[in-house]
Amino acid sequence: MIGQKTKKLTTFTLSRRRAFTGLLFVSPFIVGFVWFYLRGIIMSIQFSLSDMTTQGLGYSLEYVGLKNYRYAFFEHPGFRQTLTSSVVDMVIDVPLIIFFSLFIAIILNQKFRGRTVARAIFFLPVLLNSPLINGVLTDVRNMMIGGVTATPSTMTEEATSVGIGVSYYVELLGDIALPNNILGYIVDAVARINSIVTSSGVQIIIFLAALQSIAPSLYEVAKIEGATPYETFWKITFPMVSPLIVTNMVYTVVDSFQRSGVLDFVYTTMFGIDNSYQMGAVYSLVSMVAVCGILLIATTAVSKRTFYQN
Amino acid sequence: MSYFAGKIVKLKALREDTRFQNEARRAVRSGRELLAAIFRLVLIVGISYVILGPMIGIVASSFFSNSDKLSPVVYLIPQNPTLQRYIRAYQLLDYWKVLGSMLVYVVTLTLIQIAVCSLVGYGFARFQFPLKKFLFACVIIVIVIPLHSIMLPLYMTFRQFDPLGLMTLFAGGPINLMTRTAPMYIMTIFGCGLRSGLYIYIFNQFFRGLPKEIEEAAFVDGAGTFYTFLRVMIPNAMPSIITVAIFSLVWQYNDIFYANLFNISNNVIISKKLNTLNLSLAGPPDQILDPGIRALYVYAGIILMILPMILIYVILQKRFIEGVERSGIVG
Numbered sequence: 331m332i333g334q335k336t337k338k339l340t341t342f343t344l345s346r347r348r349a350f351t352g353l354l355f356v357s358p359f360i361v362g363f364v365w366f367y368l369r370g371i372i373m374s375i376q377f378s379l380s381d382m383t384t385q386g387l388g389y390s391l392e393y394v395g396l397k398n399y400r401y402a403f404f405e406h407p408g409f410r411q412t413l414t415s416s417v418v419d420m421v422i423d424v425p426l427i428i429f430f431s432l433f434i435a436i437i438l439n440q441k442f443r444g445r446t447v448a449r450a451i452f453f454l455p456v457l458l459n460s461p462l463i464n465g466v467l468t469d470v471r472n473m474m475i476g477g478v479t480a481t482p483s484t485m486t487e488e489a490t491s492v493g494i495g496v497s498y499y500v501e502l503l504g505d506i507a508l509p510n511n512i513l514g515y516i517v518d519a520v521a522r523i524n525s526i527v528t529s530s531g532v533q534i535i536i537f538l539a540a541l542q543s544i545a546p547s548l549y550e551v552a553k554i555e556g557a558t559p560y561e562t563f564w565k566i567t568f569p570m571v572s573p574l575i576v577t578n579m580v581y582t583v584v585d586s587f588q589r590s591g592v593l594d595f596v597y598t599t600m601f602g603i604d605n606s607y608q609m610g611a612v613y614s615l616v617s618m619v620a621v622c623g624i625l626l627i628a629t630t631a632v633s634k635r636t637f638y639q640n
Numbered sequence: 641m642s643y644f645a646g647k648i649v650k651l652k653a654l655r656e657d658t659r660f661q662n663e664a665r666r667a668v669r670s671g672r673e674l675l676a677a678i679f680r681l682v683l684i685v686g687i688s689y690v691i692l693g694p695m696i697g698i699v700a701s702s703f704f705s706n707s708d709k710l711s712p713v714v715y716l717i718p719q720n721p722t723l724q725r726y727i728r729a730y731q732l733l734d735y736w737k738v739l740g741s742m743l744v745y746v747v748t749l750t751l752i753q754i755a756v757c758s759l760v761g762y763g764f765a766r767f768q769f770p771l772k773k774f775l776f777a778c779v780i781i782v783i784v785i786p787l788h789s790i791m792l793p794l795y796m797t798f799r800q801f802d803p804l805g806l807m808t809l810f811a812g813g814p815i816n817l818m819t820r821t822a823p824m825y826i827m828t829i830f831g832c833g834l835r836s837g838l839y840i841y842i843f844n845q846f847f848r849g850l851p852k853e854i855e856e857a858a859f860v861d862g863a864g865t866f867y868t869f870l871r872v873m874i875p876n877a878m879p880s881i882i883t884v885a886i887f888s889l890v891w892q893y894n895d896i897f898y899a900n901l902f903n904i905s906n907n908v909i910i911s912k913k914l915n916t917l918n919l920s921l922a923g924p925p926d927q928i929l930d931p932g933i934r935a936l937y938v939y940a941g942i943i944l945m946i947l948p949m950i951l952i953y954v955i956l957q958k959r960f961i962e963g964v965e966r967s968g969i970v971g
Contacts, residue, residue: 345768351865352767356775359760359840362830363778366797370790371781377792434687437680450954451688454695456887457949460894460911463942466935470697527690535886536842539879543849573845581838584784596788607792614789621784 378611398612409595409613416590417620422515423526423586424628428578431530432571435537449538456531529585533578540574541567569637576632583625592617702726702939709932725940732920733913733941739948742893742910745821750888752828753839754881760831761843762869766855776844782837787897795901798823823902834895839884846880847873886956893949914941 353360378398380391402409438449458467504513544567552562587593592613600610654660696716701709705722708714764776801807801823802814817823827833831840854876858868874881899909906913920926921934928934 348767349769352763352769352772355759355763355767355869356769358756358829359779359831359836360775362827362832362836363782365803365830366794366827366832367778367782367785367790369797370793371785373793374789437683440680442677442680446954446957448684448688449957450950451691453886453953454691454950457890457894457946457953458695461896462911462915463894463946466698466938466942467694469935470694470701470939524690527687532887535883539883540849543846543879570849573849577841577845580780580783580841588786593786593788596786600788600791611789614786618781618785618789622780625780625784 374611374615377608378615380608382606382608384607398608399616402609402612402616412591412595413617413620416587416592416617417624419590420583420586420624423522423529424579424582426522426526427530427533427582427586428575430526431533431578432537432575434530435534435541436567438534439538439541452534453531455528456535525589529582529589532581532585536574536578536581537571540571544570572636576629576636579628579632580625583621583628587617587621698939698942701936702943704936706933709936725936726944728921728926729917729937729941729944732917732937733910733944734907735944738907738910738913741908743948745824745908746889746892749824749828749833749892750885752825753833753836753888754884756829756831757836757839757884758843758874758877758881759869761840762847762873764840764844765847766852779837779840779844782832783835783841791901794823798826798902817902819903819905821902821904821908824898824904834892834898835887839888842880842884843877846877850876882956886953889952889956890949910945914938914945917941 376391379395380393383390383392434452438445438452458464504510508516548566548570549562552566557565596610596613596617599613600607700716700718702725703721703723704714704718705720705724707720708718711719764772764779798817800814801817807814824833828836850873854872855868858872863871894911896909896911898904899912904912906916917938918934921928921937928937
């Protein structure tokens with residue numbers, strides 16, 4: 331049986347044979363995609379275009395055209411706002427997280443005492459990223475800031491009486507003629523330090539793996555040729571890491587979207603008070619299209635500058 | 641005057657002395673290194689605190705006795721530390737049994753993920769076939785799509801599991817796979833498990849980054865495609881395999897979405913078991929009515945839950961570093 335198969339294959343040209351092998355490698359994914367995702371997406375589109383009534387395990391659909399979409403965009407009070415604020419958050423977060431995680435990965439890749447511990451700590455937010463633990467963590471964070479007895483109001487009173495005003499420093503920076511939009515971005519970034527740190531664990535690990543896969547001989551050559559550390563970074567480290575920048579960008583966009591309000595919105599629409607699956611399908615499809623669009627723009631912009639071996 | 645003139649001459653002599661120059665340069669270099677080290681230390685300690693702060697709170701609180709919890713003067717360091725929280729959480733979680741079945745579930749799924757996703761990623765990275773771009777776009781869709789949107793279709797697929805009518809043929813009707821772990825295994829085998837799209841993407845990027853020459857050498861030496869993949873590409877991809885292994889272990893361990901969707905038993909999913917902790921403490925025989933005190937048990941439960949993951953991560957991380965040497969593309 332197998333012998334026959336190979337005999338048949340040898341009549342192929344090399345490229346056709348390679349194409350066949352390639353398809354063989356990819357085939358599990360194709361089956362899974364068609365079975366679970368394609369079918370699921372088609373059904374979701376169906377739901378989004380109809381009125382749905384459930385009875386027991388089954389359901390019945392009545393085609394209503396774009397009515398649900400029209401409702402989402404023109405009548406629903408919160409949807410557009412949630413969507414735009416999530417997109418804006420994402421645009422601010424993504425570059426910050428990428429730079430921060432590359433920076434941290436480079437630092438963690440250096441040799442120093444306690445490196446293993448530091449790496450474990452930076453990965454901790456990923457270990458703790460479960461809905462239950464996240465809820466508990468927010469409570470405990472508040473407790474840690476306020477102490478057990480301090481209430482939020484006494485905290486702010488103290489802060490103002492000591493004279494720590496963030497706005498003072500912001501104005502100071504404004505006085506040295508920093509453009510307002512850059513200033514706003516910086517202030518935003520500082521305010522987001524917590525969320526940036528906790529959501530860049532994965533990216534740090536991916537960058538670390540990339541940094542470690544760079545052949546040491548490349549650095550040796552650069553050293554012998556007299557390259558400065560600055561040149562070494564831009565001529566070796568950065569190009570070798572660049573394919574993973576795209577990966578990280580994809581991950582960060584998706585992750586920041588999943589942390590944003592849109593998914594909660596979808597979830598509450600489907601299973602909350604509304605309990606309307608068709609509207610949930612509309613929201614999730616629209617948000618999916620939005621994320622795909624952003625990814626398409628971002629990755630095409632970055633991949634042009636990416637270095638691949640082949 | 642002459643005193644200063646003498647000094648200046650001495651300084652000039654010093655400047656011309658090569659030994660002094662070397663030493664000065666060395667001092668500057670070590671000073672710069674020290675500065676870098678201090679900067680690194682401050683940065684790492686600062687950011688670590690942002691991450692560890694709440695964790696310290698949880699660990700400290702889990703040792704609180706009732707009086708510590710209620711006392712206004714106790715902050716982080718308990719006056720009467722107790723292990724009671726851990727003991728009760730350990731009993732209620734049925735720790736070793738649940739943890740054991742959880743680890744079997746998670747580890748087997750991770751192995752399947754690595755096998756399937758590396759195959760698919762390699763297929764995308766190195767072969768040209770029709771519709772390749774379209775199929776890769778499908779991988780992106782799998783990464784991007786909010787899972788809620790295919791939730792109901794997925795539920796229906798596995799509630800009445802009947803692929804191509806095979807089940808009707810052999811078992812006489814569709815079977816119900818709810819409350820079992822089977823749906824997760826089926827989805828993972830077909831490259832659609834928890835975040836499989838991302839793993840495919842990582843492997844794809846990694847294989848694309850490896851030089852083609854090593855494969856061509858294997859091909860010229862007469863190795864078949866699968867043999868090349870197993871013996872040449874996989875050993876080279878060790879860093880990415882460890883990366884995917886860590887992610888898959890951790891996310892599968894923390895996953896609650898699929899666990900809820902397929903209604904997998906509490907005795908397999910430890911985070912679901914942990915969710916029931918709060919409720920069972922309120923009822924008999926414990927009858928703890930203060931939610932603040934109940935939270936202390938939950939803290940202990942959380943520590944018990946994440947401990948194995950931290951252990952696995954620390955162990956794998958060593959291999960992660962070893963991966964560097966094994967990834968030796970050159971020499």
